[in-house]
Amino acid sequence: MAGDVLRVIQIVFVLATAFVPSIGFSQFNDTTHYYINYASTGSINKTNDGTSYLLNNNLRFSISKKTVAFNTTNSWIYGKQLGNLTNDDIYSGLDFNLYKTLQNFYYWGLANYEKSYSLKINHRLQTGAGLGYNVVNRENVLVILSDGILYEKGDLYDSPEEGNNQYEVFRNSFRLKFRMIIKKVIVIEGYDFLQHALSDRKDYIIKSNTSLSVKLRKWLSLTTAVTYNKLSQTRRENLLITYGITFERYF
Known part of the structure; x- marks a missing residue:
């Protein structure tokens, strides 16, 4: 099992190092900005009683x-x-x-798909739109609040008590997003979601992801991440604390 874990880590590292250096060769016009971020964090614990491990891989790409x-x-x-x-x-x-509105305000729209063994989600699709506000928008500090309405269609793991768990619901989605850069070396960033069903306040989703990165190079950082999820429908939650590396590049 430990060998499998090491092979997975090696594959992740090779893929990451393969695409990061190539990014700098892309050419785009001055009015368009691109950003790519890949983070691979995890933990391994091996004792006489057995081995446990967790791998958390994230890939983000932005065009602005x-x-x-x-x-x-x-x-x-x-x-x-x-x-x-x-x-x-x-x-x-x-x-x-979309930033064609009052100063510091913007419109947003989204679509996402999720499946989760730990939260007992076979699949979940969300689409929605809303309004956001830049509370603080400086070079080294960013704080954003947003709110909107989501349509959600899901299929949870079947249970003896409730049987088939397919459903459709509308939710209010409130988000806090922040990013802080300290002396161009330390980066603290994260986002937090609270999503209540409009028809039942006891039906809610909580998502939180916070990371602290220390830059070794302009494109390479050591990262510690804390992730928390809670789903009231399945009465499941998870808390993940991981550490690893982050590759990022603006171009």
């Missing part, structure tokens, strides 16, 4: 102009403990921001 920004986010969390699967969680999403 003065009046519009387009972002994609993809993540895969995989883990085992004493030979038993604990995490096989996949998330893929895209969103856009």
Whole structure:
């Protein structure tokens, strides 16, 4: 099992180092900005009683102009403990921001797909739109609040009590996003979501992801990440604390 873990880590590292240096060779016009970020974090614990490990991989890509920004986010969390699967969680999403409005305000729209072994989600699709506000927008500090309405269609793991768990619901989605850069070396960033069903306040989703990175190079950082998810429908939650490396490049 330890050999499998090492092979996975080696593959992730090779893929990451393969695409990062090539980014600098792309050429685009001065009015369009591109950003790519790949983070691979995890933890391994091996004792006489067995081995446990967790791998958390995230890939983000953004295209931005003065009046519009387009972002994609993809993540895969995989883990085992004493030979038993604990995490096989996949998330893929895209969103856009439109800045043709009042100063510091913008419109947003999104679509995302998720499946999660740890939260007992067979699949979940969300689409929606709303309004955001830049509370602080400086070179080294960014704080954003946003709110909107989501349509959600999901299929949770079947349970003896409730049987088939397919559903459709509208949710209010509130988000806090922040980023802080200290002396161009330390980066603290994260986002937090609270999504209540409009028809039932006891039906809610909580998502939180916070990371602290220390830059070794302009494009390479050591990263510690804390991720928390809670889904009231399945009464499941997870808390992940991982560490690893982040590659990023603006071009």
